[in-house]
Amino acid sequence: MRSHPAVPALAAAAAAALVLTACGSSDGGGGDDEAAGGSFSIAIEGPWTASYAPLALTIEAMEADGYEVEQVLFDAPETLAQAVAAGEVDLGFTSAGTVLSVVDAGAPVSAFLGITRPDFVMVAVPEIDSCEATDGQRLAIHSREGTTGSLTEIWLDDVCPGTEPEMLVVAGSENRMAGLLADQIDASPLDLMTWTQIEAEYPGRFALVEGYGDPSIVASYFFATDAYLDSDAETVQAFTDAYLATLADVEEDPTAAQDKAVELIPEVDEAVMREVISAWAENDLWPGAEGVSDEDVQATIDLYSRTVAFETIEGPADLVTTEFVDASQ
CATH class of the missing domain: 3.40.190.10 (Periplasmic binding protein-like II)
Incomplete structure (x- = not known):
């Protein structure tokens, strides 16, 4: 287990980041010859929740295909976003609002896949x-x-x-x-x-x-630096393909996601966990490819722009790339 290097601008906060597993290096996953499929690191906003079950299944599928995946857990979304923007971690996911703020501040990052809707x-x-x-x-x-x-x-x-x-x-x-x-x-x-x-x-x-919430927007995104999306496009495509295939399987039969969620979060009653996963699947709370559609992205921007005055973000193209989702269709 290695310690995760702190992003200079947020060194104090980065001390709270915990490396969960050290299965490979994070210096450009697609070009690493240590694993047959390459290697990459992914920043995860902790703690693990039921909504992460498809991600856990995706990581397992990619490891079965020969990839080495390093999971890095952060307890602060701002620190996670800065670590990804600085290239210290290859891929990451966090709240849409945090990604929007980082992009608006000029960081060269893009979202490439939706992960959750608000629940x-x-x-x-x-x-x-x-x-x-x-x-x-x-x-x-x-x-x-x-x-x-x-x-x-x-x-x-x-x-x-x-x-x-x-x-x-x-x-x-x-x-x-x-x-x-x-x-x-x-x-x-x-x-x-x-x-x-x-x-x-x-x-x-x-x-x-009553009356709280808006399930039509995207609550969190997978994202990476534009440089990583270009240099390791094959790895990002493999991740996108595997994640979307996992979502399709979960929508057809949520049992595997239920089993994984029970394994990841054993402190929660099993019946409760299975009920929650069923609700997520039945209510389409994992947007996947839809998360980067013009309609969903614009709705997300519109919501957050009511509380934050964006200076550089005007439309979907300023936040997301559909390259990898399009190639998976």
Whole structure:
């Protein structure tokens, strides 16, 4: 296990990055002769969640084809994005808002595949039964630039303008769940897995606030530097092909994804995990190729531009490349 080199601009934050496995080098996966299929590294925004099951299956499939894959876990999306932009990790995925901000700041990176749609619900103590009722209450989000931050700001502006909760930043749905249970926060958007888990373990203790979220956008993207997408196009194409094939298999039969999710996150009740994976498959929450379509990308840009004033991003071509998805069709 090697230590991951810190990005100079965010050295302090990068200290929180954890290398999960060291199966190969990250100095240009496609040109590495150590494995029959080459090698690459991928930055993952931790911790592992149910939504990552297709990715885990894809990595296994590529390793079976001879690729060596190094998985690098980050606990801060901004640090992850900077590491990918600096070329310290080959591929990465994180929230769409973070990728948009990095691209808008001038980093030479592009998204090439969608990974998730929003699966967040607003969970609150029973006394908070409406958007207006969050006024003055402790409302925790994952990050200001991330999906939960943008969706929450838009929800407050559209549904209950003038409402001013005490906004807190607490990364990770599981950490926000812990805050709710410890009476440290009053409301928070949680992902579907965390909400299903908390409702199963503490039935009736919390409730959903209706009207939150927008499943039509893309919540997170796979991305890489333009230089890596050019120099290691064969590796990126192999990854894209394998991921889309995995999604097709999961949509037809989610059992393998359910099994993998149970393996990855054993602390969650197995029945809960299988229910969540079924919900993800049935509701098309893994956008895959659709995630880089003009319609979905523009909807995503439009949503985030309501809370962030982009200077360089005007349309889909400024954020994504469809080269690899097109070649997989």
